[in-house]
Amino acid sequence: MTTTIGLRPTRRLILQGAASVALLGLGNLPFAPARSAANDKYPEEAFKQKNEADAIKTLYGKTAEPSDKVKLDAPEIAENGGVVPISVTTSLDKVTSISFFVAENPFALAASYKIPDGTIPAVANRLKMAKTTKLTAIVEADGKLYSATKEVKVTVGGCGG
Amino acid sequence: MASSIRVRATANGDITEVQALIQHPMDTGLVKDPKGELIPAHFIQELKFECNGKDVFVANWGTAVSKDPYVKFSFNGARKGDDLKISWTDNKGASDTTTAKIS
Incomplete structure:
Protein backbone atom coordinates (compact mmCIF):
# COMPACT_ATOMS: atom_id res chain seq x y z
CA MET A 1 0.00 0.00 0.00
CA THR A 2 2.57 2.52 1.07
CA THR A 3 4.79 1.73 -1.88
CA THR A 4 2.04 2.40 -4.44
CA ILE A 5 1.22 5.76 -2.83
CA GLY A 6 4.88 6.58 -2.81
CA LEU A 7 5.17 5.76 -6.51
CA ARG A 8 2.08 7.53 -7.70
CA PRO A 9 3.38 11.13 -7.77
CA THR A 10 6.52 10.15 -9.64
CA ARG A 11 4.58 8.24 -12.25
CA ARG A 12 2.21 11.17 -12.67
CA LEU A 13 5.09 13.57 -12.99
CA ILE A 14 6.72 11.45 -15.64
CA LEU A 15 3.47 11.17 -17.57
CA GLN A 16 2.86 14.90 -17.32
CA GLY A 17 6.38 15.61 -18.41
CA ALA A 18 6.04 13.33 -21.41
CA ALA A 19 2.72 14.90 -22.34
CA SER A 20 4.04 18.44 -22.25
CA VAL A 21 7.09 17.51 -24.29
CA ALA A 22 4.81 15.95 -26.87
CA LEU A 23 2.66 19.09 -26.92
CA LEU A 24 5.66 21.34 -27.35
CA GLY A 25 6.96 19.23 -30.19
CA LEU A 26 3.62 19.35 -31.98
CA GLY A 27 3.16 23.03 -31.28
CA ASN A 28 6.39 24.06 -32.93
CA LEU A 29 5.71 22.48 -36.28
CA PRO A 30 2.76 24.53 -37.53
CA PHE A 31 4.42 27.78 -36.47
CA ALA A 32 7.57 27.37 -38.53
CA PRO A 33 5.99 27.86 -41.97
CA ALA A 34 3.76 30.65 -40.67
CA ARG A 35 6.79 32.67 -39.63
CA SER A 36 8.50 32.43 -42.99
CA ALA A 37 5.47 33.97 -44.73
CA ALA A 38 6.60 37.53 -44.11
CA ASN A 39 3.54 38.87 -45.85
CA ASP A 40 1.22 37.80 -43.06
CA LYS A 41 3.13 39.45 -40.28
CA TYR A 42 3.08 43.03 -39.04
CA PRO A 43 6.05 44.64 -40.89
CA GLU A 44 7.66 46.12 -37.79
CA GLU A 45 11.01 46.87 -39.43
CA ALA A 46 9.47 48.71 -42.38
CA PHE A 47 7.57 51.00 -40.03
CA LYS A 48 10.83 51.93 -38.30
CA MET B 1 -18.55 48.99 -22.69
CA ALA B 2 -19.43 50.51 -25.98
CA SER B 3 -17.35 49.15 -28.82
CA SER B 4 -14.49 51.27 -30.11
CA ILE B 5 -15.43 50.25 -33.64
CA ARG B 6 -18.20 51.77 -35.70
CA VAL B 7 -18.89 50.11 -39.02
CA ARG B 8 -21.24 50.56 -41.88
CA ALA B 9 -21.29 47.80 -44.47
CA THR B 10 -23.75 48.09 -47.33
CA ALA B 11 -24.21 45.59 -50.12
CA ASN B 12 -25.02 46.97 -53.52
CA GLY B 13 -25.41 44.07 -55.91
CA ASP B 14 -22.18 42.06 -55.74
CA ILE B 15 -20.12 44.74 -54.11
CA THR B 16 -20.12 45.49 -50.41
CA GLU B 17 -18.82 48.87 -49.33
CA VAL B 18 -17.37 49.06 -45.85
CA GLN B 19 -16.65 52.17 -43.84
CA ALA B 20 -15.13 51.88 -40.40
CA LEU B 21 -14.34 54.43 -37.74
CA ILE B 22 -12.37 53.38 -34.68
CA GLN B 23 -11.83 55.30 -31.50
CA HIS B 24 -8.15 55.21 -30.67
CA PRO B 25 -5.62 57.88 -29.60
CA MET B 26 -3.00 56.79 -32.19
CA ASP B 27 -0.20 58.47 -30.17
CA THR B 28 3.04 58.66 -32.12
CA GLY B 29 5.41 58.65 -29.16
CA LEU B 30 6.91 61.93 -30.43
CA VAL B 31 4.46 64.38 -28.88
CA LYS B 32 4.90 65.95 -25.43
CA ASP B 33 2.10 66.52 -22.97
CA PRO B 34 1.62 69.96 -21.32
CA LYS B 35 4.16 69.00 -18.61
CA GLY B 36 6.81 68.41 -21.26
CA GLU B 37 6.83 64.66 -20.89
CA LEU B 38 6.69 62.45 -23.95
CA ILE B 39 3.39 60.66 -24.45
CA PRO B 40 4.37 57.05 -25.17
CA ALA B 41 3.47 55.58 -28.54
CA HIS B 42 0.07 53.94 -28.56
CA PHE B 43 -1.35 53.00 -31.93
CA ILE B 44 -3.26 50.29 -33.74
CA GLN B 45 -0.95 47.96 -35.63
CA GLU B 46 -3.33 45.57 -37.27
CA LEU B 47 -6.94 45.86 -38.31
CA LYS B 48 -8.66 42.92 -39.91
CA PHE B 49 -12.01 42.45 -41.66
CA GLU B 50 -13.36 38.92 -42.05
CA CYS B 51 -16.43 37.80 -43.92
CA ASN B 52 -17.62 34.20 -44.31
CA GLY B 53 -14.41 32.85 -42.79
CA LYS B 54 -12.13 34.72 -45.15
CA ASP B 55 -10.01 37.84 -44.64
CA VAL B 56 -11.36 40.49 -46.97
CA PHE B 57 -9.12 43.35 -45.89
CA VAL B 58 -6.10 43.66 -43.59
CA ALA B 59 -4.54 46.95 -42.57
CA ASN B 60 -1.07 47.32 -41.06
CA TRP B 61 -0.80 50.73 -39.52
CA GLY B 62 2.02 52.89 -38.24
CA THR B 63 1.90 55.99 -36.12
CA ALA B 64 1.13 58.24 -39.11
CA VAL B 65 -2.49 57.15 -39.27
CA SER B 66 -4.73 59.87 -37.84
CA LYS B 67 -6.31 59.75 -34.40
CA ASP B 68 -9.66 57.94 -34.44
CA PRO B 69 -8.80 56.23 -37.72
CA TYR B 70 -11.17 55.94 -40.63
CA VAL B 71 -10.93 53.50 -43.50
CA LYS B 72 -13.08 52.69 -46.49
CA PHE B 73 -12.89 49.80 -48.95
CA SER B 74 -15.14 47.49 -50.97
CA PHE B 75 -15.18 43.79 -51.67
CA ASN B 76 -17.01 41.18 -53.72
CA GLY B 77 -18.81 38.04 -52.71
CA ALA B 78 -20.96 38.95 -49.71
CA ARG B 79 -24.72 39.30 -49.46
CA LYS B 80 -27.10 41.30 -47.35
CA GLY B 81 -27.36 39.75 -43.89
CA ASP B 82 -23.84 38.26 -43.90
CA ASP B 83 -21.67 38.92 -40.88
CA LEU B 84 -18.57 41.07 -41.15
CA LYS B 85 -16.13 40.62 -38.28
CA ILE B 86 -13.78 43.47 -37.48
CA SER B 87 -10.89 43.25 -35.05
CA TRP B 88 -7.86 45.35 -34.18
CA THR B 89 -4.77 45.02 -32.00
CA ASP B 90 -2.50 47.85 -30.89
CA ASN B 91 1.18 48.07 -29.92
CA LYS B 92 0.32 47.65 -26.22
CA GLY B 93 -1.45 44.37 -26.91
CA ALA B 94 -4.95 45.76 -26.44
CA SER B 95 -7.62 44.67 -28.89
CA ASP B 96 -11.26 44.94 -29.75
CA THR B 97 -13.64 42.98 -31.93
CA THR B 98 -17.08 43.60 -33.26
CA THR B 99 -19.42 42.00 -35.76
CA ALA B 100 -21.60 43.95 -38.14
CA LYS B 101 -24.43 42.76 -40.34
CA ILE B 102 -24.14 43.74 -43.97
CA SER B 103 -27.20 45.77 -44.91
Missing part, protein backbone atom coordinates in the same frame (compact mmCIF):
# COMPACT_ATOMS: atom_id res chain seq x y z
CA GLN A 49 12.56 53.16 -41.47
CA LYS A 50 13.01 56.92 -41.51
CA ASN A 51 13.25 57.63 -45.22
CA GLU A 52 10.92 56.57 -47.94
CA ALA A 53 13.32 54.59 -50.12
CA ASP A 54 14.45 52.48 -47.14
CA ALA A 55 10.87 51.88 -46.06
CA ILE A 56 9.84 50.68 -49.53
CA LYS A 57 12.88 48.43 -49.73
CA THR A 58 12.26 46.95 -46.28
CA LEU A 59 8.57 46.36 -46.94
CA TYR A 60 8.73 45.01 -50.48
CA GLY A 61 12.40 44.32 -51.20
CA LYS A 62 12.19 46.03 -54.59
CA THR A 63 11.57 49.42 -56.17
CA ALA A 64 8.44 50.83 -57.76
CA GLU A 65 7.90 52.36 -61.16
CA PRO A 66 5.52 55.32 -61.64
CA SER A 67 2.26 54.36 -63.30
CA ASP A 68 -0.71 56.40 -64.47
CA LYS A 69 -2.91 53.44 -63.60
CA VAL A 70 -2.53 54.34 -59.94
CA LYS A 71 -4.78 57.24 -59.01
CA LEU A 72 -3.85 59.01 -55.80
CA ASP A 73 -6.34 61.47 -54.44
CA ALA A 74 -5.19 63.93 -51.77
CA PRO A 75 -5.81 67.62 -51.11
CA GLU A 76 -3.41 70.20 -52.65
CA ILE A 77 -3.37 72.04 -49.36
CA ALA A 78 -4.05 70.40 -46.03
CA GLU A 79 -5.03 72.87 -43.36
CA ASN A 80 -4.68 70.33 -40.61
CA GLY A 81 -1.72 67.99 -41.01
CA GLY A 82 -3.17 65.76 -38.30
CA VAL A 83 -6.03 64.60 -40.50
CA VAL A 84 -5.39 64.48 -44.24
CA PRO A 85 -7.93 62.47 -46.22
CA ILE A 86 -6.16 60.33 -48.79
CA SER A 87 -7.46 57.71 -51.15
CA VAL A 88 -6.06 55.57 -53.91
CA THR A 89 -7.70 53.60 -56.68
CA THR A 90 -6.17 51.61 -59.48
CA SER A 91 -7.20 49.94 -62.70
CA LEU A 92 -4.40 47.38 -62.36
CA ASP A 93 -5.22 43.67 -62.14
CA LYS A 94 -4.12 41.16 -59.51
CA VAL A 95 -3.51 43.73 -56.81
CA THR A 96 -2.22 42.22 -53.58
CA SER A 97 -1.39 45.27 -51.50
CA ILE A 98 -1.55 49.05 -51.31
CA SER A 99 0.77 51.16 -49.14
CA PHE A 100 1.12 54.83 -48.29
CA PHE A 101 4.39 56.63 -47.66
CA VAL A 102 4.76 60.19 -46.37
CA ALA A 103 8.31 61.27 -47.23
CA GLU A 104 8.78 64.05 -44.65
CA ASN A 105 7.29 62.22 -41.66
CA PRO A 106 9.58 60.93 -38.88
CA PHE A 107 8.83 57.44 -40.20
CA ALA A 108 7.95 57.28 -43.89
CA LEU A 109 5.63 54.26 -43.99
CA ALA A 110 2.17 55.29 -42.85
CA ALA A 111 -0.09 52.38 -43.69
CA SER A 112 -0.02 49.17 -45.67
CA TYR A 113 -3.14 47.31 -46.75
CA LYS A 114 -3.45 43.73 -47.94
CA ILE A 115 -5.93 43.25 -50.72
CA PRO A 116 -7.06 39.61 -50.88
CA ASP A 117 -8.75 38.12 -53.95
CA GLY A 118 -12.22 39.56 -54.40
CA THR A 119 -11.50 42.84 -52.67
CA ILE A 120 -11.58 45.93 -54.85
CA PRO A 121 -8.17 47.63 -55.07
CA ALA A 122 -9.19 50.97 -53.61
CA VAL A 123 -8.65 52.39 -50.14
CA ALA A 124 -9.55 55.64 -48.43
CA ASN A 125 -8.04 56.64 -45.10
CA ARG A 126 -6.75 59.60 -43.12
CA LEU A 127 -3.09 60.20 -42.40
CA LYS A 128 -0.92 62.58 -40.38
CA MET A 129 1.66 64.77 -42.09
CA ALA A 130 4.38 66.58 -40.19
CA LYS A 131 4.89 69.27 -42.87
CA THR A 132 4.59 69.94 -46.59
CA THR A 133 5.63 66.69 -48.15
CA LYS A 134 5.66 64.30 -51.03
CA LEU A 135 3.10 61.57 -50.66
CA THR A 136 3.54 58.21 -52.39
CA ALA A 137 1.06 55.43 -52.90
CA ILE A 138 2.40 52.05 -53.95
CA VAL A 139 0.28 49.35 -55.50
CA GLU A 140 1.63 45.82 -55.66
CA ALA A 141 0.08 44.04 -58.63
CA ASP A 142 1.13 40.69 -60.05
CA GLY A 143 4.38 40.86 -58.10
CA LYS A 144 5.39 44.27 -59.43
CA LEU A 145 5.26 47.67 -57.75
CA TYR A 146 3.58 50.72 -59.25
CA SER A 147 3.50 54.14 -57.67
CA ALA A 148 1.83 57.52 -57.80
CA THR A 149 3.05 60.61 -55.98
CA LYS A 150 1.60 63.93 -55.03
CA GLU A 151 2.87 67.02 -53.23
CA VAL A 152 0.69 68.06 -50.30
CA LYS A 153 1.11 71.50 -48.73
CA VAL A 154 0.57 71.36 -45.00
CA THR A 155 -0.15 74.61 -43.20
CA VAL A 156 -0.30 73.21 -39.64
CA GLY A 157 1.78 70.10 -38.96
CA GLY A 158 0.28 66.92 -37.61
CA CYS A 159 2.79 66.24 -34.90
CA GLY A 160 1.32 68.30 -32.11
CA GLY A 161 3.22 71.44 -33.25
Whole structure:
Protein backbone atom coordinates (compact mmCIF):
# COMPACT_ATOMS: atom_id res chain seq x y z
CA MET A 1 0.00 0.00 0.00
CA THR A 2 2.57 2.52 1.07
CA THR A 3 4.79 1.73 -1.88
CA THR A 4 2.04 2.40 -4.44
CA ILE A 5 1.22 5.76 -2.83
CA GLY A 6 4.88 6.58 -2.81
CA LEU A 7 5.17 5.76 -6.51
CA ARG A 8 2.08 7.53 -7.70
CA PRO A 9 3.38 11.13 -7.77
CA THR A 10 6.52 10.15 -9.64
CA ARG A 11 4.58 8.24 -12.25
CA ARG A 12 2.21 11.17 -12.67
CA LEU A 13 5.09 13.57 -12.99
CA ILE A 14 6.72 11.45 -15.64
CA LEU A 15 3.47 11.17 -17.57
CA GLN A 16 2.86 14.90 -17.32
CA GLY A 17 6.38 15.61 -18.41
CA ALA A 18 6.04 13.33 -21.41
CA ALA A 19 2.72 14.90 -22.34
CA SER A 20 4.04 18.44 -22.25
CA VAL A 21 7.09 17.51 -24.29
CA ALA A 22 4.81 15.95 -26.87
CA LEU A 23 2.66 19.09 -26.92
CA LEU A 24 5.66 21.34 -27.35
CA GLY A 25 6.96 19.23 -30.19
CA LEU A 26 3.62 19.35 -31.98
CA GLY A 27 3.16 23.03 -31.28
CA ASN A 28 6.39 24.06 -32.93
CA LEU A 29 5.71 22.48 -36.28
CA PRO A 30 2.76 24.53 -37.53
CA PHE A 31 4.42 27.78 -36.47
CA ALA A 32 7.57 27.37 -38.53
CA PRO A 33 5.99 27.86 -41.97
CA ALA A 34 3.76 30.65 -40.67
CA ARG A 35 6.79 32.67 -39.63
CA SER A 36 8.50 32.43 -42.99
CA ALA A 37 5.47 33.97 -44.73
CA ALA A 38 6.60 37.53 -44.11
CA ASN A 39 3.54 38.87 -45.85
CA ASP A 40 1.22 37.80 -43.06
CA LYS A 41 3.13 39.45 -40.28
CA TYR A 42 3.08 43.03 -39.04
CA PRO A 43 6.05 44.64 -40.89
CA GLU A 44 7.66 46.12 -37.79
CA GLU A 45 11.01 46.87 -39.43
CA ALA A 46 9.47 48.71 -42.38
CA PHE A 47 7.57 51.00 -40.03
CA LYS A 48 10.83 51.93 -38.30
CA GLN A 49 12.56 53.16 -41.47
CA LYS A 50 13.01 56.92 -41.51
CA ASN A 51 13.25 57.63 -45.22
CA GLU A 52 10.92 56.57 -47.94
CA ALA A 53 13.32 54.59 -50.12
CA ASP A 54 14.45 52.48 -47.14
CA ALA A 55 10.87 51.88 -46.06
CA ILE A 56 9.84 50.68 -49.53
CA LYS A 57 12.88 48.43 -49.73
CA THR A 58 12.26 46.95 -46.28
CA LEU A 59 8.57 46.36 -46.94
CA TYR A 60 8.73 45.01 -50.48
CA GLY A 61 12.40 44.32 -51.20
CA LYS A 62 12.19 46.03 -54.59
CA THR A 63 11.57 49.42 -56.17
CA ALA A 64 8.44 50.83 -57.76
CA GLU A 65 7.90 52.36 -61.16
CA PRO A 66 5.52 55.32 -61.64
CA SER A 67 2.26 54.36 -63.30
CA ASP A 68 -0.71 56.40 -64.47
CA LYS A 69 -2.91 53.44 -63.60
CA VAL A 70 -2.53 54.34 -59.94
CA LYS A 71 -4.78 57.24 -59.01
CA LEU A 72 -3.85 59.01 -55.80
CA ASP A 73 -6.34 61.47 -54.44
CA ALA A 74 -5.19 63.93 -51.77
CA PRO A 75 -5.81 67.62 -51.11
CA GLU A 76 -3.41 70.20 -52.65
CA ILE A 77 -3.37 72.04 -49.36
CA ALA A 78 -4.05 70.40 -46.03
CA GLU A 79 -5.03 72.87 -43.36
CA ASN A 80 -4.68 70.33 -40.61
CA GLY A 81 -1.72 67.99 -41.01
CA GLY A 82 -3.17 65.76 -38.30
CA VAL A 83 -6.03 64.60 -40.50
CA VAL A 84 -5.39 64.48 -44.24
CA PRO A 85 -7.93 62.47 -46.22
CA ILE A 86 -6.16 60.33 -48.79
CA SER A 87 -7.46 57.71 -51.15
CA VAL A 88 -6.06 55.57 -53.91
CA THR A 89 -7.70 53.60 -56.68
CA THR A 90 -6.17 51.61 -59.48
CA SER A 91 -7.20 49.94 -62.70
CA LEU A 92 -4.40 47.38 -62.36
CA ASP A 93 -5.22 43.67 -62.14
CA LYS A 94 -4.12 41.16 -59.51
CA VAL A 95 -3.51 43.73 -56.81
CA THR A 96 -2.22 42.22 -53.58
CA SER A 97 -1.39 45.27 -51.50
CA ILE A 98 -1.55 49.05 -51.31
CA SER A 99 0.77 51.16 -49.14
CA PHE A 100 1.12 54.83 -48.29
CA PHE A 101 4.39 56.63 -47.66
CA VAL A 102 4.76 60.19 -46.37
CA ALA A 103 8.31 61.27 -47.23
CA GLU A 104 8.78 64.05 -44.65
CA ASN A 105 7.29 62.22 -41.66
CA PRO A 106 9.58 60.93 -38.88
CA PHE A 107 8.83 57.44 -40.20
CA ALA A 108 7.95 57.28 -43.89
CA LEU A 109 5.63 54.26 -43.99
CA ALA A 110 2.17 55.29 -42.85
CA ALA A 111 -0.09 52.38 -43.69
CA SER A 112 -0.02 49.17 -45.67
CA TYR A 113 -3.14 47.31 -46.75
CA LYS A 114 -3.45 43.73 -47.94
CA ILE A 115 -5.93 43.25 -50.72
CA PRO A 116 -7.06 39.61 -50.88
CA ASP A 117 -8.75 38.12 -53.95
CA GLY A 118 -12.22 39.56 -54.40
CA THR A 119 -11.50 42.84 -52.67
CA ILE A 120 -11.58 45.93 -54.85
CA PRO A 121 -8.17 47.63 -55.07
CA ALA A 122 -9.19 50.97 -53.61
CA VAL A 123 -8.65 52.39 -50.14
CA ALA A 124 -9.55 55.64 -48.43
CA ASN A 125 -8.04 56.64 -45.10
CA ARG A 126 -6.75 59.60 -43.12
CA LEU A 127 -3.09 60.20 -42.40
CA LYS A 128 -0.92 62.58 -40.38
CA MET A 129 1.66 64.77 -42.09
CA ALA A 130 4.38 66.58 -40.19
CA LYS A 131 4.89 69.27 -42.87
CA THR A 132 4.59 69.94 -46.59
CA THR A 133 5.63 66.69 -48.15
CA LYS A 134 5.66 64.30 -51.03
CA LEU A 135 3.10 61.57 -50.66
CA THR A 136 3.54 58.21 -52.39
CA ALA A 137 1.06 55.43 -52.90
CA ILE A 138 2.40 52.05 -53.95
CA VAL A 139 0.28 49.35 -55.50
CA GLU A 140 1.63 45.82 -55.66
CA ALA A 141 0.08 44.04 -58.63
CA ASP A 142 1.13 40.69 -60.05
CA GLY A 143 4.38 40.86 -58.10
CA LYS A 144 5.39 44.27 -59.43
CA LEU A 145 5.26 47.67 -57.75
CA TYR A 146 3.58 50.72 -59.25
CA SER A 147 3.50 54.14 -57.67
CA ALA A 148 1.83 57.52 -57.80
CA THR A 149 3.05 60.61 -55.98
CA LYS A 150 1.60 63.93 -55.03
CA GLU A 151 2.87 67.02 -53.23
CA VAL A 152 0.69 68.06 -50.30
CA LYS A 153 1.11 71.50 -48.73
CA VAL A 154 0.57 71.36 -45.00
CA THR A 155 -0.15 74.61 -43.20
CA VAL A 156 -0.30 73.21 -39.64
CA GLY A 157 1.78 70.10 -38.96
CA GLY A 158 0.28 66.92 -37.61
CA CYS A 159 2.79 66.24 -34.90
CA GLY A 160 1.32 68.30 -32.11
CA GLY A 161 3.22 71.44 -33.25
CA MET B 1 -18.55 48.99 -22.69
CA ALA B 2 -19.43 50.51 -25.98
CA SER B 3 -17.35 49.15 -28.82
CA SER B 4 -14.49 51.27 -30.11
CA ILE B 5 -15.43 50.25 -33.64
CA ARG B 6 -18.20 51.77 -35.70
CA VAL B 7 -18.89 50.11 -39.02
CA ARG B 8 -21.24 50.56 -41.88
CA ALA B 9 -21.29 47.80 -44.47
CA THR B 10 -23.75 48.09 -47.33
CA ALA B 11 -24.21 45.59 -50.12
CA ASN B 12 -25.02 46.97 -53.52
CA GLY B 13 -25.41 44.07 -55.91
CA ASP B 14 -22.18 42.06 -55.74
CA ILE B 15 -20.12 44.74 -54.11
CA THR B 16 -20.12 45.49 -50.41
CA GLU B 17 -18.82 48.87 -49.33
CA VAL B 18 -17.37 49.06 -45.85
CA GLN B 19 -16.65 52.17 -43.84
CA ALA B 20 -15.13 51.88 -40.40
CA LEU B 21 -14.34 54.43 -37.74
CA ILE B 22 -12.37 53.38 -34.68
CA GLN B 23 -11.83 55.30 -31.50
CA HIS B 24 -8.15 55.21 -30.67
CA PRO B 25 -5.62 57.88 -29.60
CA MET B 26 -3.00 56.79 -32.19
CA ASP B 27 -0.20 58.47 -30.17
CA THR B 28 3.04 58.66 -32.12
CA GLY B 29 5.41 58.65 -29.16
CA LEU B 30 6.91 61.93 -30.43
CA VAL B 31 4.46 64.38 -28.88
CA LYS B 32 4.90 65.95 -25.43
CA ASP B 33 2.10 66.52 -22.97
CA PRO B 34 1.62 69.96 -21.32
CA LYS B 35 4.16 69.00 -18.61
CA GLY B 36 6.81 68.41 -21.26
CA GLU B 37 6.83 64.66 -20.89
CA LEU B 38 6.69 62.45 -23.95
CA ILE B 39 3.39 60.66 -24.45
CA PRO B 40 4.37 57.05 -25.17
CA ALA B 41 3.47 55.58 -28.54
CA HIS B 42 0.07 53.94 -28.56
CA PHE B 43 -1.35 53.00 -31.93
CA ILE B 44 -3.26 50.29 -33.74
CA GLN B 45 -0.95 47.96 -35.63
CA GLU B 46 -3.33 45.57 -37.27
CA LEU B 47 -6.94 45.86 -38.31
CA LYS B 48 -8.66 42.92 -39.91
CA PHE B 49 -12.01 42.45 -41.66
CA GLU B 50 -13.36 38.92 -42.05
CA CYS B 51 -16.43 37.80 -43.92
CA ASN B 52 -17.62 34.20 -44.31
CA GLY B 53 -14.41 32.85 -42.79
CA LYS B 54 -12.13 34.72 -45.15
CA ASP B 55 -10.01 37.84 -44.64
CA VAL B 56 -11.36 40.49 -46.97
CA PHE B 57 -9.12 43.35 -45.89
CA VAL B 58 -6.10 43.66 -43.59
CA ALA B 59 -4.54 46.95 -42.57
CA ASN B 60 -1.07 47.32 -41.06
CA TRP B 61 -0.80 50.73 -39.52
CA GLY B 62 2.02 52.89 -38.24
CA THR B 63 1.90 55.99 -36.12
CA ALA B 64 1.13 58.24 -39.11
CA VAL B 65 -2.49 57.15 -39.27
CA SER B 66 -4.73 59.87 -37.84
CA LYS B 67 -6.31 59.75 -34.40
CA ASP B 68 -9.66 57.94 -34.44
CA PRO B 69 -8.80 56.23 -37.72
CA TYR B 70 -11.17 55.94 -40.63
CA VAL B 71 -10.93 53.50 -43.50
CA LYS B 72 -13.08 52.69 -46.49
CA PHE B 73 -12.89 49.80 -48.95
CA SER B 74 -15.14 47.49 -50.97
CA PHE B 75 -15.18 43.79 -51.67
CA ASN B 76 -17.01 41.18 -53.72
CA GLY B 77 -18.81 38.04 -52.71
CA ALA B 78 -20.96 38.95 -49.71
CA ARG B 79 -24.72 39.30 -49.46
CA LYS B 80 -27.10 41.30 -47.35
CA GLY B 81 -27.36 39.75 -43.89
CA ASP B 82 -23.84 38.26 -43.90
CA ASP B 83 -21.67 38.92 -40.88
CA LEU B 84 -18.57 41.07 -41.15
CA LYS B 85 -16.13 40.62 -38.28
CA ILE B 86 -13.78 43.47 -37.48
CA SER B 87 -10.89 43.25 -35.05
CA TRP B 88 -7.86 45.35 -34.18
CA THR B 89 -4.77 45.02 -32.00
CA ASP B 90 -2.50 47.85 -30.89
CA ASN B 91 1.18 48.07 -29.92
CA LYS B 92 0.32 47.65 -26.22
CA GLY B 93 -1.45 44.37 -26.91
CA ALA B 94 -4.95 45.76 -26.44
CA SER B 95 -7.62 44.67 -28.89
CA ASP B 96 -11.26 44.94 -29.75
CA THR B 97 -13.64 42.98 -31.93
CA THR B 98 -17.08 43.60 -33.26
CA THR B 99 -19.42 42.00 -35.76
CA ALA B 100 -21.60 43.95 -38.14
CA LYS B 101 -24.43 42.76 -40.34
CA ILE B 102 -24.14 43.74 -43.97
CA SER B 103 -27.20 45.77 -44.91
